[in-house]
Amino acid sequence: MERKMIHGLRVINRGVALAVGFGLLACAAFVLLDIIMRQTGASLGGTEEIAGYAMALATSWGMSYTLLELGHVRIDLLRSRFQSFGRALLDVFSMIVMSGVIITIAIKAWPVLERSLTMGSRANTPLETPLAWVQLPWFAGWVWFAVMSCLTTLAALSLLIKRRFEDSEAMVGAFAEQETLQ
Numbered sequence: 001m002e003r004k005m006i007h008g009l010r011v012i013n014r015g016v017a018l019a020v021g022f023g024l025l026a027c028a029a030f031v032l033l034d035i036i037m038r039q040t041g042a043s044l045g046g047t048e049e050i051a052g053y054a055m056a057l058a059t060s061w062g063m064s065y066t067l068l069e070l071g072h073v074r075i076d077l078l079r080s081r082f083q084s085f086g087r088a089l090l091d092v093f094s095m096i097v098m099s100g101v102i103i104t105i106a107i108k109a110w111p112v113l114e115r116s117l118t119m120g121s122r123a124n125t126p127l128e129t130p131l132a133w134v135q136l137p138w139f140a141g142w143v144w145f146a147v148m149s150c151l152t153t154l155a156a157l158s159l160l161i162k163r164r165f166e167d168s169e170a171m172v173g174a175f176a177e178q179e180t181l182q
Contacts, residue, residue, distance in 0.1 A: 002155040002167070009148060010068045016144075017065040020058050027054040046127040053134045060141025063102075064148035070172075072098075088156075088165040091172040095153040102149045106142040113139045 027050060034047040066072055079090045115121065116131040123129040152172065159168035 002158055013065040013068050020061050027051055049125050049127055056138050060138050063145040084165040088160050088168040092156050092160050095172050099149040099153045102146045106146040109139045109142050
């Protein structure tokens, strides 16, 4: 059951990652076009602002993909000294801590968006972008990451309770010698 859920989440997040990747490519093309136009004395304007928005969105949405593709950095100095149960226990503990941090980020991001929605805030730039247009998908990305982190943690915890330590290790990406769950 846990494997099937993680596989489904990976499929969804690969689609999200592709959408984010195409967005970054479009942003890069926009910046490149602006650079070329500057050589002729013209400019599209706002490329720095739009690139900054693109990076914020790519970060918030890309984190869940990175989590499920086992790409987050880990320091396994202490963990490597334990047997399978101890490693799985430390893995689940680290996932619980990460989930707590990500939930906190998502909770703290809401007042930023709420204030922009309430006040109709706009960027103090020539584009005067309505901030909610950027902050809403940014906030949604953090919420999505929090949900993915919690679901992954619960799946790894379920496997730990079932004494399937190697599967739990593989699910949270901390045991490099094993294949990742497909």
